Amino acid sequence: MPVTIHDVAKHAGVAVGTVSRYLNGYTLREKNREKVEDAIEELGFKENIMARGLKRNRSMTVAVVAPDFSSFVAAMTPVIEQELEKQRYSLITCNYQGDKEKLRKKLVFLKERFVDGIVLFPSNLADASIDLVQSWIDAETPVVLLDHLIPGIHTDAVTVDNSNASFRAVERLILENHANIAIIDGPEDSYVSQERLKGYCAAMETYNLPIRENWIQRGAFTRTGGYHAVKALRESSNRPSAVYVANYEMTIGAILALHEMHVRIPEELSFIGFDHFEAIDVVEPPLTVVELPIERMGQLAAEFLLKRLRGDYEDFPVITKLNTKITIRSSIQSL
């Protein structure tokens, strides 16, 4: 029933090899090329991706592997899909639920499926699968890291200048004459956290402002983390006049807590949050936030993956560090 290259070859009066070569971009004699093209057209030939895969050990499939399906990942995935589709790759999505063992299983599963490349959103615990990830890279199966790096893994990565993002956020507060500025940061062992804290400290130091110990709160990058961190901050003896919350989930949690405590923003507390997703729009007052270049990140990740898939390893590996932007709304009061 389905049309094969044999049918095409017969119809065009050439050998199967010729058709195959045409399909793979080799140049044929002008006359033959036309005949083959006509035959393909007339017969409505579609290549059988599995037969091709069997021979070449390629599946024309790429996977996005993420610890969860957060807004961040959900926003990036369609961008990646769109880029890949242009080159006829399809996209498998996997989330490993922040579970080390699940990540291993996923990676094994994907290998069995002959996935041609991976876009990996590492989490701290991805470090544990470093050997597996490395083995993919060694086998020339391209892996692009998104958001984080994994220490010890040398491959393409698309990241954000987190330290600089924090610096500018905090500087913004300082320029509005705030001096008592707190940060709600992620866990200590996260590289992203460390970078974001670094920027905070650098800004404070640059402007000769003291850093109080209790102004550095840890929120585990979770909504409840942000919630509790705000509570702790408000209950302390030396309340800050401004707070910078270093990721999206915690921003939501922090706002929740502030609403609950009837703390007015920005009159009682100036606020700068992180990431711009739908939830942010609806917050009263409109929040000033640091925004990640989601689109660009997804695009670049796909671009590098495709480049490596083409076999172009000329400049490998490339670590891209993108800039964030700050969107000014009305959550900061000038003192």
Place this chain on the structure above:
Amino acid sequence: MPVTIHDVAKHAGVAVGTVSRYLNGYTLREKNREKVEDAIEELGFKENIMARGLKRNRSMTVAVVAPDFSSFVAAMTPVIEQELEKQRYSLITCNYQGDKEKLRKKLVFLKERFVDGIVLFPSNLADASIDLVQSWIDAETPVVLLDHLIPGIHTDAVTVDNSNASFRAVERLILENHANIAIIDGPEDSYVSQERLKGYCAAMETYNLPIRENWIQRGAFTRTGGYHAVKALRESSNRPSAVYVANYEMTIGAILALHEMHVRIPEELSFIGFDHFEAIDVVEPPLTVVELPIERMGQLAAEFLLKRLRGDYEDFPVITKLNTKITIRSSIQSL
């Protein structure tokens, strides 16, 4: 390099066919079964999914096809993935960006990829691809519809009792003594819209309340739609005392508009929204909302798909209609 069933066969001292049959669940002589199992274990054999696919025209892949990557879809996808993974299926995600032509292309693309089944989130315009969808079903490639039905397509579907959801939401308002109740609904040509409006009307009629023409606002199921609908409602001569917003995106838009106009909820306007996603939590005051059973929907869709993939068409097609639940928070004032 990779170990094949030939290697296993040789190692076990049986024929390849025997190994293949073992792999496919046929029963072998006890002795042979053990030998084969041992050989597989020792050699670390993994079946080549592409060779298998080539023979059987199956890819062990399923696709989720959606018009966008809304929170609704994003919340459902991981649930589906998880169910499918148990049976060693992997999941391709596609969004057709609400574009008729893109949907067609996607469906063709997926067919070329030998996708074994589809979970389709239809949008109104999916009707245009009715022939393609039907051809999948005819070819015994299972298609499960999620959320909407497509008129004229007979296949499994997992939906929600939208009319009843609206009825109960509006009834809730009526029981708090509201009589002037508006609805912000989706586009007229959407089946879901129609159902949700039907529930609103039924509730109003059941309690003998008049329906003013301008109380039925259309918000196109978009955020801006909800935003403008609220503005229109507030600017009208006979303002409602309560409003029911019939989907998530419009709920966000409506809240945005109300914040902007400094309308106090519930003092000046009682409010009942739709769908519970992250954004909702952060709204002040906490919103009473109709919630869809996301998890259950995803599970059921996957379940039916897997059942059909197993070849079990005994009860085909099954249209499941799930109930919603209302989560009471503080956006409704008792009059």
Place this chain on the structure above:
DNA sequence: TTGTAAGCGTTATCAT
């Protein structure tokens, strides 16, 4: 129940 062998639709090698 098991072995044998012919494909599935490609790609790749080797002549020509």
Place this chain on the structure above:
DNA sequence: ATGATAACGCTTACAA
């Protein structure tokens, strides 16, 4: 540049 043909790893008649 092209043709013929042997793989790729598996399933499935058919025979035994």
